Amino acid sequence: MKKYVLHETFPSKETHIDFRSHLNDQQYEVVTKAEGPCLVLAGAGSGKTRTLIYRLAYLLERGVPPRNILLMTFTNKAAHEMRDRTEMLLKYKPKGLWSGTFHHVGNKSLRMYAEAVGYKKDFTILDEHDSQDLIKACMKGIEKVKGERFPKPSVVRSIISLSVNTKKSIQDILDEKYPYFWQFSDEIEKIKDIYQKKKKTSNSMDYDDLLSKWKELLETIPQARKRFTEQFKYILVDEYQDTNFLQADIIDILAEHHKNVLVVGDDAQAIYSFRGARVDNILKIPDRFRDVKIFKLETNYRSTPEVLDLANDSLKNNEKQFHKELKAVNDYLEKPALVEVKDLYSQASFVAQRVLEMREEGLELKDIAVLFRAHYQAAELEMELVKRGIPYIVRGGIRFFEQAHIKDVLSFLRIIVNPTDEISWMRALTLCPGIGPGYASRIYESFRKGGSNLKAFLTKDTPEGVPPKARSGYSRFYKIMKRLVGEAASGSPGDIINLIMEEGYHTHLLANYENAKDRVDDIRELVNFSHDYKAVQDFLNDVTLRENFRGETVLGANEDDEQLVLSTIHQAKGLEWDAVIIIGLCEGQFPHPKAMKEESEIEEERRLFYVASTRAKKYLYLMHPATRYDYQMGLVVARRSRFLEELNSNLYEVWAVEGESSFSEDEDSAEEIISLE
Numbered sequence: 093m094k095k096y097v098l099h100e101t102f103p104s105k106e107t108h109i110d111f112r113s114h115l116n117d118q119q120y121e122v123v124t125k126a127e128g129p130c131l132v133l134a135g136a137g138s139g140k141t142r143t144l145i146y147r148l149a150y151l152l153e154r155g156v157p158p159r160n161i162l163l164m165t166f167t168n169k170a171a172h173e174m175r176d177r178t179e180m181l182l183k184y185k186p187k188g189l190w191s192g193t194f195h196h197v198g199n200k201s202l203r204m205y206a207e208a209v210g211y212k213k214d215f216t217i218l219d220e221h222d223s224q225d226l227i228k229a230c231m232k233g234i235e236k237v238k239g240e241r242f243p244k245p246s247v248v249r250s251i252i253s254l255s256v257n258t259k260k261s262i263q264d265i266l267d268e269k270y271p272y273f274w275q276f277s278d279e280i281e282k283i284k285d286i287y288q289k290k291k292k293t294s295n296s297m298d299y300d301d302l303l304s305k306w307k308e309l310l311e312t313i314p315q316a317r318k319r320f321t322e323q324f325k326y327i328l329v330d331e332y333q334d335t336n337f338l339q340a341d342i343i344d345i346l347a348e349h350h351k352n353v354l355v356v357g358d359d360a361q362a363i364y365s366f367r368g369a370r371v372d373n374i375l376k377i378p379d380r381f382r383d384v385k386i387f388k389l390e391t392n393y394r395s396t397p398e399v400l401d402l403a404n405d406s407l408k409n410n411e412k413q414f415h416k417e418l419k420a421v422n423d424y425l426e427k428p429a430l431v432e433v434k435d436l437y438s439q440a441s442f443v444a445q446r447v448l449e450m451r452e453e454g455l456e457l458k459d460i461a462v463l464f465r466a467h468y469q470a471a472e473l474e475m476e477l478v479k480r481g482i483p484y485i486v487r488g489g490i491r492f493f494e495q496a497h498i499k500d501v502l503s504f505l506r507i508i509v510n511p512t513d514e515i516s517w518m519r520a521l522t523l524c525p526g527i528g529p530g531y532a533s534r535i536y537e538s539f540r541k542g543g544s545n546l547k548a549f550l551t552k553d554t555p556e557g558v559p560p561k562a563r564s565g566y567s568r569f570y571k572i573m574k575r576l577v578g579e580a581a582s583g584s585p586g587d588i589i590n591l592i593m594e595e596g597y598h599t600h601l602l603a604n605y606e607n608a609k610d611r612v613d614d615i616r617e618l619v620n621f622s623h624d625y626k627a628v629q630d631f632l633n634d635v636t637l638r639e640n641f642r643g644e645t646v647l648g649a650n651e652d653d654e655q656l657v658l659s660t661i662h663q664a665k666g667l668e669w670d671a672v673i674i675i676g677l678c679e680g681q682f683p684h685p686k687a688m689k690e691e692s693e694i695e696e697e698r699r700l701f702y703v704a705s706t707r708a709k710k711y712l713y714l715m716h717p718a719t720r721y722d723y724q725m726g727l728v729v730a731r732r733s734r735f736l737e738e739l740n741s742n743l744y745e746v747w748a749v750e751g752e753s754s755f756s757e758d759e760d761s762a763e764e765i766i767s768l769e
Contacts, residue, residue, distance in 0.1 A: 108153075108183075109146075109149060109150075109153060109181060109182075111123055111124065111146060111150060114146065115142075115143070115146060116139075116391055118138075118387065118388065118389050118390065118391060119139055119142065119143045119146070119389060121387060122143050122147060122354075122387045122389070123143060123146045123147045123150050124150065125385075126147060126354045126385070126387070127352060128351055128352060128383065128384075128385060129347070129351055129352075129353050129377075129381035129382070129383065129384040129385070130353070130354045130355070130384065130385045130386075130387065131332075131355055131357075131374070131377045131378075131384055131385070131386045131387070132354065132355070132356040132357075132387045132388075132389060133357070133358060133359070133386065133387065133388045133389065133414050133416055134356050134357065134358050134389040135358060135360070135388075135389055135390050135392060135416050135418045136358065136360070136361065136392065136394065136395075136403075136418065136702075136703070136706035137392040137393050137394030137395060137418075137668070137706065138389035138390060138391055138392055138393070138418070139389060139391070139393060140330075140356055140358075140389065141170075141173070141174065141177075141330075143356070143389060144163075144174060144328060144330060144356055145174055145177050145178050145181065146181070147328065147354065148161065148163060148174070148178050148328060149178055149181050149182055151326055152178075152182060152186055153182070156325060156326060157188065158186035158187060158188040158189035159188035159189070159190065159323065160323060160324060160325040160326065161189055161190065161324070161325070161326045161327075161328070162190045162191070162197070162324040162326070162327045162328070162346065163189065163190070163191035163192075163328045163330075164191075164192075164193070164194055164197065164327070164328065164329045164330065164343070165191070165192065165193055165330045165331070166193060166194070166330065166331045166334055167193065168192065168193055168196070170330060170331075171191050171192045171193060171196070174191065174330075175189070175191055190324070194302075194303060194339050194342070195299055195302045195303065197306075198302040198303055198305075198306035198342075199217065199302050199633065201306055201309065201316075201320065202215075202297070202302065202305055202306055202309065204316075205309050205313060205316045208309060208312075208313045208316060209305045209308055209309050209312075209313075210292060211292070211295060211297065211305075212295050214295070214509060214510050214629065215295045215296060215297050215510065216294070216295065216296040216297070216506055216509070216510040216513045216516070216632075217296070217297055217298075217299075217302070217632075217633065217636040218291070218296050218297065218298040218299075218515065219299070219493075219494065219636050220249070220299070220494070221494055221499060222296075222298075222499075222515045222516075223249050223298045223299075224245045224246050224249045225245070225515050225518065225519070226287060226290055226291070226294075226296075226514070226515050227245045227248050227249050227252070227283060227287055228245040229290070229514070229518070229533075230283050230286040230287045230290060231245060231248070231283055234279050234282055234283060235279065236276060236279050237279065241272075242276060242279070243270070243273050243276065243280075247270070247273075248280060248283055251265050251266065251269075251270060251273075251280060252280070252283075252284050252287065252300075253298075253299075253300050253368075254269065254368055255284070256300040256303075256304055256338075257300060257303070257336045257337065257338060257367075257368035258336065258337055258368050259337045259338075262277055262280050262281050262284060263277045266280075290514065293512070293514075294510075294512050294513055294514040294515070295510055295512050295513070296510070296513060296514075296515070303338040303339065303342065304338060306342060307338055307341055307342050307345070310342065310345045310346070311345070317345065320346055321345065321346055321347075321348055321349040321350075322349050322350075324346055324347075324350070325350045325352055326350070326352045326354070327343065327346055327347050327352065327353045327354065328354050328356070329343055329353070329354070329355040329356065329357075330356055330357075331356070331357055332355035332356060332357035332373065332374050332377075333357035333358055333359055333361060333362040333369070333371060333373070333374045334357070334362065334364050334367075334369045335369060335370065335373045335374075336367070336368040336369055336370060336373075337368070337370060339373075340370070340373040340380070343355070344380060347381075351381075353381065355374070355377065357374050358416075359371055359374050359375055359412075359413050359414055359699075360407055360410075360413065360416065360699055360702055360703075361665065361699060361702070361703050362374065362696065362699060363661075363662060363665065363696060363699055363700050363703055364662070365693075365696055371412070371696070375412060375413070375414070386414075388414075388416055390416055390417060390418055390419055391418075391419055391421060392418045392419060392420050392421070392706075393421055393422075394422075394668055394706070394709055395418075395420060395422065395706060395708060395709055395710075396420060396422050396423070396424065396425045396426075396709070396710055397420040397422070397423075397424050398424065398425060398426060398427045398428060398712075398743070399420075399428060399705060399706070399708050399709075399710075399712050400418045400419070400420050400706070401743050402428050402705060402712070402739060402743045402744060403418065403702050403705040403706050404417055404418055405738075405739055405740050405743055406698060406701055406702055406705065406735060406738065406739060407698065407699070407702050409698060409738050410695045410698055410699070411691075411695070412692070412695060418706075422709075425710055425711075426711070426745075427743065427744055427745045428705075428708075428711075428712035428713070428714060428743070428744045428745070429711075429712070429713045429714065429744065429745050429746075429747045430714045430716065430736065430744045430745070430746050430747065431713055431714065431715050431716065431747045431749070432716050432718065432746065432747070432748055432749065433715065433716070433717050433718065433749050434717070434718055434719065434749070435717050435718065435719045435720065436472045436717050436720055437472055437476075438717065438749060439472070439473070439675055439676075439715050439717045440472040440473040440475070440476035440477075441476060442715070442749060443462060443473055443476070443673055443675065443715070444473070444476045444477060444480050444482060446673070446713070447460055447462075447482060447656055447673075448480075448482065450671055450711070455670055455671060456654055457482070457483065457484075457654045457655055457656045457657075458654055458655060458656075458657065459669050459670040459671065460656055460657065460669055460670065460671045460672075460673070461656075461657040461658070461659060461664065461667075461669040461671070461672050461673070461707065462656065462657070462658050462659075462672075462673045462674075462675060463659055463660070463661050463664050463672060463673070463674050463675070463704045463707065464658075464659075464660060464661070464674070464675050464676055464682075465660070465661060465676060465681060465682040465683075465684055465700070466660065466681075466684065467486075467660055469675060469676040469681060470486075470658055470675070473658070473675065474486075474658070477656065482656060483654065483655045483656065484655050484656040484657070484658055485655040485656070485657055485658065486658045486659070487657065487658070487659040487660075487663045487664070493635055493636075495611075495614065497601060497611045497614060497615065498614060498615070498618060499519065500519060500520070500523055500597065501589055501592055501593075501597065501615060501618065502516075502632065502635065503515075503516040503517075503519040503520045504516075504520050504572065504573070504576060504588075504592050505585065505588060505589075505628055505631075505632055506632060507520060507546070507573070507576075508546075508576055508577065508580045508588070508628060509628055509629050509632060511539075511544055511545075511546040512540070512544050514536055517532065517535070517536045517539070518532050518533070518536065520569065521535055521536070521565075521566075521569055523569075523597075523600060524562075524565030524566060524568050524569045525564060525565040525568075526561050526562045526563075526564060526565040527562045527565040527566065527569075531558065531559070531561075531562045534558070535555060535558060535566065538555040538556055538558075539555070542555075546573075546577060547577060550570065550573055550574050550577060553567065553570055554566065554567075554570075568595075568596055571595060571596075572591075572592060572595040572596065575591055575595060576588060576591065576592070579591055580628065584622065584625070584626060585622035585625050585628050585631040586619040586620075586622045586623060588628065589615065589618060589619050589622065590619060593612075593615060597615075598612065601615075621635075657669065661674075661700050661703055661704045662700075664703070664704065664707055665703055667707060668707050668708075668709055669707060669708065669709065670708075670709050670710045670711065671708065671709075671710060671711040671712075671713070672704065672705075672707045672708035672711070672712055672713070673713040673715060674701075674704050674705070674712075674713070674714050674715060675715040676715065676717070677714055677715060677716050677732065677733040677735065677736055678716060678717065678720060678730035678731060678732065678733055679730070679731040679732070679733055679734060680730070681720070681730070681733075682697070682700075682701070682733050682735070683697035683698075683733065683734065683735070684697060697735075698735060701733075701735040714736060714744065716730070716732050716733070716736060717730055718730060
């Protein structure tokens with residue numbers, strides 16, 4: 093047999109990247125001069141990612157060791173894209189670079205110092221559903237919980253999570269977001285306390301802990317603080333406008349030694365306050381960092397001048413902002429269209445007809461997007477698309493790794509890695525016939541009382557306290573776990589998943605689900621996904637932290653067919669299409685009614701309109717139905733959204749649909765008449 097050895101490649105000490113020719117003037121200034129605390133205000137479509145990648149490459153080319161650089165992103169997809177593009181640019185892999193989401197880096201840091209914050213290094217990470225299940229367990233025995241008005245475990249989890257991420261009390265969160273639950277504040281506080289204790293006991297952390305415990309580690313353990321603050325000579329943070337209290341505080345601490353922190357973001361695209369993000373984090377950067385340098389990326393490579401002029405004009409109405417003026421490099425094309433229609437059905441008819449026309453004009457359906465403030469606004473449109481046979485996809489859906497059958501299989505793996513994981517025990521046990529939550533809890537408690545030694549516990553085929561009714565079910569669990577423990581030392585994650593299927597889970601799927609074949613195929617895909625992992629722990633870490641692997645709702649088309657895109661504006665952020673149609677631009681719909689009380693909330697809604705508009709590369713349509721139905725008042729006149737009223741009328745062209753009333757101020761003005769056939 094002939095052996096072939098791959099030699100490790102090392103970077104050249106000489107600069108081989110022509111940074112000047114690859115970047116515009118504003119980008120080049122950031123890449124070469126961003127020393128000390130720096131804020132990069134990156135407008136929509138201005139090459140933010142490119143600038144970050146070249147800054148990272150610039151540092152590495154000048155001899156900064158990869159381990160001394162920290163790159164923080166908000167999605168794993170963004171982290172992978174930046175790493176891949178940097179490697180292509182450098183032509184080598186910078187080993188030792190710290191990069192990933194805040195939660196990923198927090199997890200990595202906490203694994204190194206878990207004992208310092210009261211955990212073991214093999215702690216389990218609870219995803220949202222795991223967290224919800226544990227909270228459900230914590231609610232048992234709490235007075236008033238069984239009442240019909242008491243919030244469900246998923247809502248309690250959201251309340252607790254917001255409390256952690258915003259550094260506000262439960263009472264404050266209830267007052268601001270859930271006033272109808274204010275009378276249960278004491279009970280929710282108790283549940284929160286029990287929840288924190290149960291996580292500690294079962295050696296588990298939720299997503300919020302990956303941030304809060306990381307911050308606690310940096311604040312209370314001098315050794316850890318010294319290590320990380322000295323190690324990270326350069327810190328690069330993407331999408332800084334989306335940071336919450338915890339994330340901003342963590343960056344402040346990590347940057348305190350070298351003070352080389354480069355945060356990139358756009359206050360004009362801060363639209364996630366409902367998740368705990370704070371626009372003030374970016375607006376008050378000059379207060380957080382002394383002598384901060386502010387750079388602006390204002391050259392837009394995405395949209396036409398007409399689209400940008402409208403977006404810029406809209407944003408002028410926000411008081412709290414860093415002023416920017418996006419400038420297009422693309423040629424002039426046509427003004428955005430303000431389309432006035434009679435009602436929601438006329439709106440749907442117009443969208444469907446115009447989409448088909450654009451397709452005839454050369455655009456593919458996948459290059460056209462219909463955006464809306466809330467999904468319910470697209471109900472009539474979806475009906476019209478189905479009626480006309482126009483294939484479409486609704487962005488969003490249940491994440492692959494959050495599907496019940498995937499979580500069932502993973503629960504067995506989690507028990508192997510972390511035997512004290514209560515949630516996984518409960519899920520795995522209740523899959524077995526005759527074992528409900530009550531019996532599952534007894535079995536788990538028997539395991540804990542016996543010393544939490546899994547191998548020792550499995551020496552008995554029936555633990556104490558298991559009634560005859562549950563013994564056959566427990567026998568199945570026992571058989572599976574016995575084999576899993578035997579395979580865990582040498583088996584790959586894929587081998588173990590296949591074993592779980594062989595030992596009864598395949599039969600369980602067939603007996604319990606109408607779409608059993610699809611679910612079996614999903615498990616097979618999970619085995620495929622696990623192929624590159626040798627250690628079960630690493631596989632579980634990535635599976636739990638993995639983002640953006642979503643199933644999608646598709647009607648009227650096969651997976652490979654061309655499809656029109658329907659999306660909420662929040663989910664459209666970061667994306668672009670040749671043509672964008674924004675529907676439902678009426679007062680009471682956009683801005684959202686819940687956001688019309690506070691000026692700060694109206695400003696965020698205006699930023700949402702700005703984000704929607706700047707998704708368009710060539711064509712932008714703004715839809716205003718003149719009437720809509722209200723369940724309390726019946727048919728009502730729908731005034732134009734204030735975001736339309738604020739615009740300079742010279743920046744758009746009014747399209748009046750034939751046979752419909754036009755709401756333009758100048759009825760004698762020349763307007764294009766669109767016929768709905």
